Amino acid sequence: VQGSYHVSDRLRLTAGVRRTDDDKTNTQTITNNISPGKCFDLKLQNDWQEMTYKLSADFDVSESVMVYGSYAKGYKSGGFNTGSCNNAFDPETVAAYEVGLKSTLADGRLRLNLAAYNYDYQDFQARLFINNASLVENATDVTNTGFEAEFVWVPVDAVQIDGGVSFMKSEFEEFMSDDPMDPPELVDLEGNQTLRAPDVSYSVGLQFTHVFEQGADITFRYEAAYKDDYYTAVFNNDFARIDSHTLQSVRVISNVNNRWELTGFIENVTDEELLENILPSATIGGTIGVWSPPRLWGLQLRYTME
Secondary structure (H helix, E strand, C coil), X not given: CEEEEECCCCEEEEEEEEEEEEEEEEEEECCCCCCCCCCCEEEEEEEEEEEEEEEEEEEECCCCEEEEEEEEEEEECCEECCCCCCCEECCEEEEEEEEEEEEXXXXXXXXXXXXXXXXXXXXXXXXXXXXXXXXXXXXXXXXXXXXXXXXXXXXXXXXXXXXXXXXXXXXXXXXXXXXXXXXXXXXXXXXXXXXCCCCEEEEEEEEEEEECCCCEEEEEXXXXXXXXXXXXXXXXXXHHEECCEEEEEEEEEXXXXXXXXXXXXXXXXXXXXXXXXXXXXXXXXXXXXXXXXXXXXXXEEEECCC
16 A cells, blocks of 8 residues: 655655565475485475555655655565575565655756665575575675666757766675585675675766658667676675676667667677676586676667557
């Protein structure tokens, strides 16, 4: 249930509440590679109930600028890890605080949005990769604090410049787990970066469009996206670190009467050799890596029916 109240022409308050009831069962049988003492037949059931809510306020500073603030409690259901004996994990909850600004400036040619946030997670569902199997463990406490900005600027009718930047600190405050590459002791992960959470990332795009008199147009677009270092394992091992990198792409889009559209593209223009995922594997005594796609080019043809 959610409702809004207009305190005045410029101030709006919104409140909402939701109740969630989850009931899950898990039945699995492991029929091979069974060692003495290992589980092979599991029948599990669990249910969870949670009340979540949201409070927010929007204020129109002017016709083109709006500021807002919100608080919300979020919830993600618990569940089960298949292929594991100790396979149940608890629900995750988050207290989310956010303030921001949304604006349309320069006679509508510039759109600028800003946001600052703090998310405090309890029983965060952290994903681990252990002995070639992906599973979820609950981290007692995780905080995610950051700032984001995005803009779209049209200085003249034919040109668009857009982009965004994110500064984020996402780390475990309280979490103990077994590192499969350094058994058998528990590892204190306090202060470790959460998965795929670079401190800094940004993107920029430049676009030029020419319109023909016959009802056709052609658009040239360039994009670049940067990500700071981040980790693909909660243990923040050196081998699981993805170095900072920038990926670039270009597109040429031809449109005829909003019916035919031909797109030519090149992804990863500079043909960067980049590992996008690195996971530990104690069973092979090393790591498993997945490469991101190399330079990729192609053509796409689309027809829209009436």
